[in-house]
Amino acid sequence: MKVEITVNGGQLATDVEDRMLLVHYVRDVAGLTATNVGCDTSSCGACTVLLDGESVKSCTLLAVQADGHDVTTVEGLASADGQLHPVQQAFREQHGLQCGFCTPGMVMAIVSLLRENPHPTEEQVRSGLEGNLCRCTGYHNIVRAALAAAGPAHPRGQDEDRPGGGVAP
Amino acid sequence: MDGDRASVLGSRVLRMEDHRLLTAGGTYVADLRVPELAGAAQVTFVRSPIAHALITGIDASVALGEPGVVAVLTGRDLGDLNGQAGQPMPEPLLATGRVRFVGEPVAMVITDGRYQGEDAAELVSVDYEPLAAVVGFGAALADETLLFPDTGSNVVATGGDEQGAGDAMFDGCDVVLGATFPNQRVAPVPLEVRGAAAAWADGRLTVWASTQNAQIARATISGRLAMDQAAVRVITPDVGGGFGAKIGTDRDAIAVAWAATRVGRPVCWSETRGENLVAMTHGRSQRQTVRIGGTRDGRILAYRLDFVQDLGAYPRGAYLASLTRLMTSGAYEIPRVRCGYQVVVTNTTPVDAYRGAGRPEATAAIERAVDMFAAEIGMDPAEVRRLNVVPPGSFPYTSPTGAVYDTGDYAAALDKVLAAAGYRDLRAEQARRRERGDTMQLGIGLSVYVEVTAGDHASGETGKVEVHEDGTVTVSTGSSPHGQGHATSWAMLVQEELGIPMADVTVVHGDTDVIPRGTGTYGSRSLQLGGAAVQKAAAAVREQARGLAAELAGATEAEMELDPRLGIWRVRGESGTELEWGKVAGQAGIEGLVADVLFVAKSPTFPFGAHVAVVEVDTETGKASLVRHVTVDDAGTLLNPLLAEGQRHGGIAQGAAQALVEEVLYDPDGNPLTATLADYATITATELPSFELVASQTPTAVNPLGAKGIGEAGTIGSTPAVQSAVIDAVAHLGVRHIDMPTTPQRVWAAISAAAISAARGGQ
Ligand code: FES
Numbered sequence: 033m034k035v036e037i038t039v040n041g042g043q044l045a046t047d048v049e050d051r052m053l054l055v056h057y058v059r060d061v062a063g064l065t066a067t068n069v070g071c072d073t074s075s076c077g078a079c080t081v082l083l084d085g086e087s088v089k090s091c092t093l094l095a096v097q098a099d100g101h102d103v104t105t106v107e108g109l110a111s112a113d114g115q116l117h118p119v120q121q122a123f124r125e126q127h128g129l130q131c132g133f134c135t136p137g138m139v140m141a142i143v144s145l146l147r148e149n150p151h152p153t154e155e156q157v158r159s160g161l162e163g164n165l166c167r168c169t170g171y172h173n174i175v176r177a178a179l180a181a182a183g184p185a186h187p188r189g190q191d192e193d194r195p196g197g198g199v200a201p
Numbered sequence: 202m203d204g205d206r207a208s209v210l211g212s213r214v215l216r217m218e219d220h221r222l223l224t225a226g227g228t229y230v231a232d233l234r235v236p237e238l239a240g241a242a243q244v245t246f247v248r249s250p251i252a253h254a255l256i257t258g259i260d261a262s263v264a265l266g267e268p269g270v271v272a273v274l275t276g277r278d279l280g281d282l283n284g285q286a287g288q289p290m291p292e293p294l295l296a297t298g299r300v301r302f303v304g305e306p307v308a309m310v311i312t313d314g315r316y317q318g319e320d321a322a323e324l325v326s327v328d329y330e331p332l333a334a335v336v337g338f339g340a341a342l343a344d345e346t347l348l349f350p351d352t353g354s355n356v357v358a359t360g361g362d363e364q365g366a367g368d369a370m371f372d373g374c375d376v377v378l379g380a381t382f383p384n385q386r387v388a389p390v391p392l393e394v395r396g397a398a399a400a401w402a403d404g405r406l407t408v409w410a411s412t413q414n415a416q417i418a419r420a421t422i423s424g425r426l427a428m429d430q431a432a433v434r435v436i437t438p439d440v441g442g443g444f445g446a447k448i449g450t451d452r453d454a455i456a457v458a459w460a461a462t463r464v465g466r467p468v469c470w471s472e473t474r475g476e477n478l479v480a481m482t483h484g485r486s487q488r489q490t491v492r493i494g495g496t497r498d499g500r501i502l503a504y505r506l507d508f509v510q511d512l513g514a515y516p517r518g519a520y521l522a523s524l525t526r527l528m529t530s531g532a533y534e535i536p537r538v539r540c541g542y543q544v545v546v547t548n549t550t551p552v553d554a555y556r557g558a559g560r561p562e563a564t565a566a567i568e569r570a571v572d573m574f575a576a577e578i579g580m581d582p583a584e585v586r587r588l589n590v591v592p593p594g595s596f597p598y599t600s601p602t603g604a605v606y607d608t609g610d611y612a613a614a615l616d617k618v619l620a621a622a623g624y625r626d627l628r629a630e631q632a633r634r635r636e637r638g639d640t641m642q643l644g645i646g647l648s649v650y651v652e653v654t655a656g657d658h659a660s661g662e663t664g665k666v667e668v669h670e671d672g673t674v675t676v677s678t679g680s681s682p683h684g685q686g687h688a689t690s691w692a693m694l695v696q697e698e699l700g701i702p703m704a705d706v707t708v709v710h711g712d713t714d715v716i717p718r719g720t721g722t723y724g725s726r727s728l729q730l731g732g733a734a735v736q737k738a739a740a741a742v743r744e745q746a747r748g749l750a751a752e753l754a755g756a757t758e759a760e761m762e763l764d765p766r767l768g769i770w771r772v773r774g775e776s777g778t779e780l781e782w783g784k785v786a787g788q789a790g791i792e793g794l795v796a797d798v799l800f801v802a803k804s805p806t807f808p809f810g811a812h813v814a815v816v817e818v819d820t821e822t823g824k825a826s827l828v829r830h831v832t833v834d835d836a837g838t839l840l841n842p843l844l845a846e847g848q849r850h851g852g853i854a855q856g857a858a859q860a861l862v863e864e865v866l867y868d869p870d871g872n873p874l875t876a877t878l879a880d881y882a883t884i885t886a887t888e889l890p891s892f893e894l895v896a897s898q899t900p901t902a903v904n905p906l907g908a909k910g911i912g913e914a915g916t917i918g919s920t921p922a923v924q925s926a927v928i929d930a931v932a933h934l935g936v937r938h939i940d941m942p943t944t945p946q947r948v949w950a951a952i953s954a955a956a957i958s959a960a961r962g963g964q
C-alpha cells in the first residue's frame with residue numbers, strides 16, 4: 033500500500049507492506065536508525081517517536097496508520113544549525129545516557145512529557161517514564177535531565193558529592 | 202609531569218560520546234549499513250519449545266518452498282563443527298539429538314527479508330519426543346533424570362568444604378542459627394538484545410557482534426569454526442548494554458557467522474526480546490544455606506555457606522561458584538569460615554555472568570545471616586556490623602577463603618553512610634510508626650560489602666597511544682566500552698599526560714584487525730587495567746617525544762620541558778624554542794610517535810562500601826516501596842566522578858530490582874513464565890527513588906591510577922540492603938525472613954504467617 037509520511041520535516045511517499053510496523057518504516061524505509069527496537073510487547077519504549085507532536089511507541093503502530101501524519105525522531109530534534117534541543121542538552125549535562133540504546137526513545141518521551149506538563153515534579157517525571165526502560169542509568173540521571181530541561185527550582189535527589197552537573201571537556 | 206597546572210583527573214568531565222548518541226543515535230548491530238553487508242540475508246532461529254526432548258526429525262521442505270527463503274540450516278549441515286567433541290557436557294551450536302531448554306537453537310532459517318523469516322521459521326517442522334524435565338535444585342540433585350546421561354549425574358562439580366561437615370566450628374557460640382533461601386534467577390535484559398552480522402569473502406570471515414570483548418569473541422568463533430584466528434575479524438559496533446551477558450560470544454552468533462560461509466551472501470541476525478529472555482544467559486540462581494554463630498554480645502565466631510549453583514542446561518558458568526566462595530566472609534573478620542558448593546545442570550536457560558557474577562550472591566548470603574544474628578541477639582544491625590568488620594589496620598587482609606583484600610576502611614564506610622542517611626532519626630521514625638500501628642511501616646536495611654574486581658588481572662589489558670603529525674592522538678584500547686564512557690576517560694588520561702586537548706583524542710576499540718590483542722570489558726576491570734595501560738602508553742610517548750623534541754631543538758633531553766596547559770615542548774627557560782606536538786611527531790619519521798603497552802596488575806582489587814535502604818511497606822497490601830537509597834561505594838581514586846556515579850546508579854537499580862521485583866520463573870515442565878517484558882518485571886523509573894551517593898576514595902597501590910572497579914559495586918551492595926529493609930519494615934510483626942523478590946504477595950504472606958504463629962503462640 034502507498035503511504036505518505038512526513039518524517040522530520042521531509043515528505044516521503046512509498047509502497048509498504050500492510051503489516052509493516054512504523055518503527056521498521058522509520059528505520060528501514062526512511063533510513064533513520066536512531067529509533068530502536070527493544071521488545072516485542074510494547075513494554076520498553078526504545079521505539080518512542082513523536083506522531084503529530086505526541087509520543088507514541090512506533091512498534092505499536094503500522095506504517096499505514098501513520099499515512100498522512102508527521103513523525104519526529106531524535107534525528108529531527110536538534111535545530112538546523114546543530115543546536116541541541118534542551119532535552120538533548122540536559123541529557124548530556126546530567127550524564128543521562130550510558131550505552132545510548134534507550135536514549136532516543138527516552139528523549140522523545142521526555143520532549144512529549146514536558147510539552148504536556150512543562151514543570152513536572154520528580155514523581156510526575158518518573159510516572160511519565162514508566163513505559164520507557166533503561167538498564168544502564170538506574171533512571172537517576174534521566175529524571176534529573178528531564179527536570180533540568182524543564183527549568184530550575186524543582187526538588188532533586190541530593191548527592192553529597194555532586195555539586196552540579198559536569199564540565200565540558 | 203612537568204610544570205604546574207590544574208589536573209583534569211578527578212573532574213566531572215562530560216562525555217565525548219554523547220553528542221552522536223543524542224543526535225544520530227548509536228550504530229548497534231541492527232543499524233549497520235556498511236557496504237560489506239549490502240544485500241545481507243536475515244537469520245531467524247527455530248528454537249525448541251520444549252525443555253527436554255529428543256529430536257527425532259527435522260523437516261524443512263515446506264519452509265524451503267516459501268517466498269524469500271534462501272536456506273534452512275541445521276546441526277547436520279554443521280557436521281563436525283557443531284559439537285564440542287571431548288567435552289563431558291558438550292554444547293552444540295545447533296541442537297541435534299536432544300534439546301535441553303526452551304529457547305535452545307535447533308535450526309536457522311535464512312531469508313531475504315525479516316518478516317519472511319518469522320513466517321518460514323514457523324513452517325520448519327521439528328519432531329520432539331518429550332523427556333521429563335529437570336527443573337529446580339531438588340530435581341537436579343535427585344539425578345533421576347539426567348541431562349547428559351553419559352556423565353551419570355547432573356552435578357557438574359563440587360567444591361570448597363565438604364557439605365554438612367564441620368559442626369564443631371560452632372563450638373563456643375552462645376547463639377547458632379541457620380536458614381536456607383534462594384538467590385533467585387534473574388535476567389540481564391540489556392536494552393539492546395543479542396545480534397550479529399557476518400560476511401565471508403576471500404577466505405576471511407568478518408563478524409560484527411554485540412559483545413563486551415571482540416578479541417575473545419574472535420578466539421571463540423575461530424576456535425569453534427576450526428578457522429585460523431587470522432582468518433576471522435570481529436568488529437564491535439556500539440553495544441547497547443551487556444552486564445556480563447555479552448562476554449565473549451554465544452553459540453547463536455557463532456552459528457550466524459558460520460552461515461555466512463555457507464549461503465554465498467552476508468547475513469545478519471537480531472533476536473527478538475522474547476528470544477532474548479529465554480536464550481541469553483540468566484544470572485544468579487543459587488540455593489543458599491547459611492549458618493552463623495557468635496556470642497550474645499555481638500561477636501560472630503563462625504559462619505558457613507553451603508550452596509547449590511544452578512547453571513541451567515549447559516555448564517557455561519561453571520566458574521561462578523568459586524567466585525561466590527572466594528567472597529564468603531564478606532567484609533567481616535570471622536575466626537571460622539567454611540563454604541562448600543555443588544554445581545548442577547537443569548533444563549532451563551544457561552546461567553552465566555550477570556553484573557557481579559558470583560559476588561552479589563556471596564554478599565546477599567552473609568548480609569542476610571548477619572541480620573538474622575543481630576535480630577536473634579537483639580542488637581542493632583549497624584552495631585553488629587561495626588563490631589565484626591575487618592578493622593582498618595588489618596590490610597592487606599587475607600580472608601579465610603584466600604582473598605587478599607588490598608585496602609579498605611569498612612567501619613568508616615558504615616559510619617559515613619549511617620550519618621548521611623540520618624540513621625538514628627530513621628530508627629526514631631520507625632519506632633513512632635510502629636507505636637502508632639501505622640499501615641505504612643518504615644524499614645531500614647543495611648549492607649556492608651567488599652567485592653573483587655579485575656579478578657583476571659593477569660590477562661591485563663592493552664593500550665596504544667599514537668600522536669600524529671597533525672598533533673591529534675589515536676588511542677587504541679583492548680578494553681571494550683558499552684556505555685562506560687571509555688572514549689572520555691581515555692582522552693582525559695591522554696590530556697593529562699601529553700597536554701593535548703581531549704577533543705583531539707580519538708579512541709578506537711573493538712576491531713580485531715586494528716587491535717589484535719585485548720581482553721575487554723567485564724569484571725569491573727576497564728579503568729584499572731585498560732586505563733592504566735593507556736596512561737602508561739601516553740607516558741611512554743611523552744618520553745619518546747622528549748628525545749625527538751631535543752633533536753629538533755638541538756638541546757639535551759634534560760633541557761626539554763612540556764608545557765602541559767598548551768601541549769607544547771620547549772627548551773626550559775628559553776622562549777622562542779616552542780615545538781608543537783605535530784612537529785615532534787613528524788620528527789619520529791616512519792616509525793611514528795607511538796607506544797603500545799600491555800598493563801598487567803599483580804593482583805585484583807577489592808572495592809567496598811556500605812548501603813542504607815529505606816522502604817515503606819503497606820502492611821495491608823504487602824507492597825514495598827523503596828523510598829531512599831544511600832550509599833558509600835569506595836572504588837579507590839576516581840578518574841571521573843560523573844561516570845563513576847553513573848555506574849553506581851545503574852548498579853544500585855539492578856541490585857534493588859533483584860530484591861524487589863525481578864525473577865525468572867519456570868513451570869515444573871521447564872516452560873518459561875517470564876518470556877516477555879510484559880511478564881518479566883524489569884524495574885522501572887516509578888519503582889525507584891533518586892539515589893543519595895556519598896563520596897569516599899581509598900586508593901589502591903595495585904595500579905598507578907589508584908583505581909578499583911566500580912561497575913558492579915552498586916549491584917552487590919544494594920540487593921541485601923533493600924531485601925533487609927523490607928524484612929525490617931515488618932520485623933515487629935514477627936517476620937524474620939522474606940525471600941527475594943519481596944513481592945506484595947510474599948510480604949503479605951509473611952505478615953499473615955507471623956500473625957497466625959503469634960496467635961498460636963499466645964493461646
Ligand atoms: S520496541 Fe516498542 S516498546 Fe519496545
Ligand code: FES
Binds near residue numbers: 128129133167392441
Ligand atoms: S543508557 Fe543503556 S539502556 Fe539506557
